[in-house]
Amino acid sequence: MTDPTFATRPDPARAAERDRDLKLLLAVLLALLGVTMTAIYALALNAGAAPRLADLALARVPQTGVDNPVTAVLLNYRAYDTLMELAVLLAALLGIWSLGPAPAGFQRSGPVLAGMVSWVVPLLIVAGGYMLWVGGYAPGGAFQAGALLGAAGVIVRLAGDPQAGLPGEAAQRWLLVLGVLVFTLVGLGLMLFGAGFLTYPPKLAKWLILLIESAATLAIGVALAAAYVGGRPTATSPLDPRPSAQPK
Amino acid sequence: MTQLVLLLLFDAVLLITLLGLALAAVLSPEPRRAVMLFIAFGLWLALVWARLHAPDVALAEAAIGAGLGGALMLAAARRAARARRQDAEAEP
CATH class of the missing domain: 1.20.5 (Single alpha-helices involved in coiled-coils or other helix-helix interfaces)
Known part of the structure; x- marks a missing residue:
């Protein structure tokens, strides 16, 4: 040895x-x-x-801007945690990108699979939007909605698009940081107006939470789909020799 | 009374299958097989969360834990197998 x-x-x-x-x-x-x-x-x-904290937390749910206690905890009481979770997701994707360029995708799907994909992907996107909206008063929320968007990306990549339907690298970078960016900006903005970091005024809480959740959904969806692609996007390079980047 | 016993039986079956799936996934020597067992484990765990009246966690577990996590791990297993094959070809 x-x-x-x-x-x-x-x-x-x-x-x-x-x-x-x-x-x-x-x-x-x-x-x-x-x-x-x-x-x-x-x-x-x-x-x-x-006496436990749960009773106190449940009693204050009407002031949080949402009716679903789980969403109230995730985006109001413990918004810090959710912000950090988004940052963790971003860091994970940066790790994946640092491993190198994305491997080549799968072969183009035949007409049957392509037909199914053209039905399933819009359905997933609509379901993601519904999941985001319903999170205000029933089980659902940004992470589940983002997972549906990410699943749509996985299906698109399996059907032959090497970029999983994502835009170019610059747009992808903006979408990826959107969740953390909007979250932090809302928090800092609230600090400017005298409330603490991420302490929403009850009147505005619903719309601020919806704004943050929408940005987070997009960021989570793009991050999960980009993680499945498994490497830095290469499609923006004009020297890219991949055949699928050329028009038929 | 019989309803209570039936529910208890249902819970026992849920738990034993969950533990069995977890053990099978951990002890499986082949990565691809382990990932498939892990996906089955995730879907089963979503059922358990639903039984515990936690639909939020069940949704997240099914969508992220089983669905996307499984897809990511399948891709990783495929890449690992390819890397091993390339190493084996480069050795001799």
Whole structure:
């Protein structure tokens, strides 16, 4: 072995012994973790009906601008978390892009699949819009809507478009940062008007949340579809030799 | 009473299948097979969330966890297999 940590211990018997000790230690630690978690679970079960944060949060839902408690938590009470989630998604896509240019796409679909795609993709886009709107008062919201848009992109790429139906690289970059950008601008704007960062005034809350969610939906959809493409877009390069970039 | 027992039975089947799918996905040696089992696991988990009266989480799990995550992992498995094949060709 060339590993320097093992170079000082050439004896295989001692290495095996150490290996066994490590496994034993791991088992003991895991057992302790299991006991602790069971104890916490039992404590939580027996805690009874003490006053909890949920009651307070539910009572204030009418002031958040939305009727769906889940959306209220995601975009009002804990808007910071959602902003960070969008930033994480953006960082993940930057990681994928840093791996290199996108691999070549699939072969062009035949007429049957192309016909199905031309039905399913508009349906997915409409369903995404519905999901975004319905999130205000029923299960739904920006992430689910964005996932539907991303699924439309995956289908378009599977059907033969190497760019998954996305626009050129410059437009893609703007769409990708749109979620974080609008979110942050709304937060900073609210700070200018005296409220805290992302503390919406109740009268405007609904429209601000809808604005943020619309931008987030677009950004999430583009990010997921671009992640499926799996690399930096290359279609904007005039030197691109891919055959599908040429007109038939 | 029978309704309660039936529901309990349904929940038990849900949970046991979920654990079985999770174990099968983790223990599967072949990446492609593991990803397919993971997608099945995600869809099953969406059912469990719906049973727990959490439709928001169920929707997100089905759309993002099973659907898009599965598609991304299938693409990654395909690329990994291609890279392995190229390495094997370059070796001898």
